[in-house]
Amino acid sequence: MSTIAVTGATGQLGRLVVAALLDRGVPAQSIVAAVRSPEKAADFAERGVQVRDADYAQPETLARALRGVDRLLLISGTPGNRVAEHGNVIDAAKQAGVELIAYTGILNADTTTMLLAADHQATEQLIKDSGLPYALLRNGWYTENYLMELEATLANGFVGASGQGRFTAAARADFAEAAAAVLTDDAHATNVAYELGGDEALTMDEAAALLGDAAGQSVAYTDMPVEQYAAVLVQAGLPEPVTQVLADASAAIGRGELFTDSGDLQRLLGRPSTPIKTTFDNALNTEVPA
Numbered sequence: 001m002s003t004i005a006v007t008g009a010t011g012q013l014g015r016l017v018v019a020a021l022l023d024r025g026v027p028a029q030s031i032v033a034a035v036r037s038p039e040k041a042a043d044f045a046e047r048g049v050q051v052r053d054a055d056y057a058q059p060e061t062l063a064r065a066l067r068g069v070d071r072l073l074l075i076s077g078t079p080g081n082r083v084a085e086h087g088n089v090i091d092a093a094k095q096a097g098v099e100l101i102a103y104t105g106i107l108n109a110d111t112t113t114m115l116l117a118a119d120h121q122a123t124e125q126l127i128k129d130s131g132l133p134y135a136l137l138r139n140g141w142y143t144e145n146y147l148m149e150l151e152a153t154l155a156n157g158f159v160g161a162s163g164q165g166r167f168t169a170a171a172r173a174d175f176a177e178a179a180a181a182v183l184t185d186d187a188h189a190t191n192v193a194y195e196l197g198g199d200e201a202l203t204m205d206e207a208a209a210l211l212g213d214a215a216g217q218s219v220a221y222t223d224m225p226v227e228q229y230a231a232v233l234v235q236a237g238l239p240e241p242v243t244q245v246l247a248d249a250s251a252a253i254g255r256g257e258l259f260t261d262s263g264d265l266q267r268l269l270g271r272p273s274t275p276i277k278t279t280f281d282n283a284l285n286t287e288v289p290a
């Protein structure tokens with residue numbers, strides 16, 4: 001049985017990947033949760049998952065964490081210094097001689113001009129240069145991104161610069177299950193890129209209407225030029241560089257850069273992606289136990 005490591009395993013996606021690996025019957029002791037905060041992974045350890053200290057910024061932890069690992073999922077880290085940090089993980093993977101490195105990148109990485117994509121494009125290049133067999137999991141938007149400021153969205157609606165562009169979001173759990181499918185496929189082809197997106201190609205107007213349906217109220221989408229949207233984000237108190245990236249990401253939908261009809265996600269899942277409305281319904285109508 002191959003040993004499979006997941007970095008960032010205490011993050012939202014990482015937790016779902018570990019759960020999906022267990023669901024697929026991977027023995028807990030064959031899974032390495034490579035995390036920078038082992039105290040957050042006590043529940044994994046209780047289930048028998050190997051928890052190892054792995055900070056992208058501390059190469060010595062990475063060398064130890066990846067010892068004996070056959071297949072590795074590198075979950076992209078937090079913007080800042082992450083290309084160098086990812087480079088540390090790739091170096092350690094090479095040292096460990098992993099047979100597959102999978103990386104959670106961004107949709108349409110070959111062509112996208114999104115500011116947010118630059119780190120992912122640079123990381124993909126480092127992976128290719130390493131000579132390691134790879135699988136690029138180019139994730140589209142998580143549906144959950146639209147639930148992040150739920151209270152404010154229900155009060156004021158969505159604001160953005162996406163125009164009538166269409167995007168193909170999917171639930172975080174779908175992307176996690178797809179990653180688990182790649183990591184557990186013994187006959188997996190190497191040096192492949194998956195363009196991962198959901199079945200539904202929505203405009204922001206349509207996404208707002210679906211959220212409104214789930215919430216039982218009307219939710220509007222207000223579209224504006226990208227500079228104006230950036231100014232709105234500044235006014236909301238976000239730091240200037242972040243506002244540029246976020247406004248550009250919204251405009252990227254208008255440019256079609258967060259759309260795919262590749263069918264890659266659905267093939268890896270062996271089923272359709274989770275309907276957007278289901279994710280919205282689950283978030284809004286989850287019963288709170290008495």
Ligand SMILES: NC(=O)c1ccc[n+]([C@@H]2O[C@H](COP(=O)([O-])OP(=O)(O)OC[C@H]3O[C@@H](n4cnc5c(N)ncnc54)[C@H](OP(=O)(O)O)[C@@H]3O)[C@@H](O)[C@H]2O)c1
Nearest residue numbers: 008010011012013036037055056057076077078140141142
């Ligand atoms: N496709 C999308 O819509 C979308 C949206 C947002 C983000 N993303 C990208 O996808 C990644 C996973 O998403 P997510 O929702 O799981 O994000 P998340 O919950 O913020 O998880 C990020 C994970 O990265 C870990 N991490 C960050 N810096 C690290 C470092 N220096 N060393 C080791 N681990 C480090 C964090 O560790 P801790 O648990 O210790 O904090 C956390 O486990 C994000 O990090 C981001 O790159 C994609």
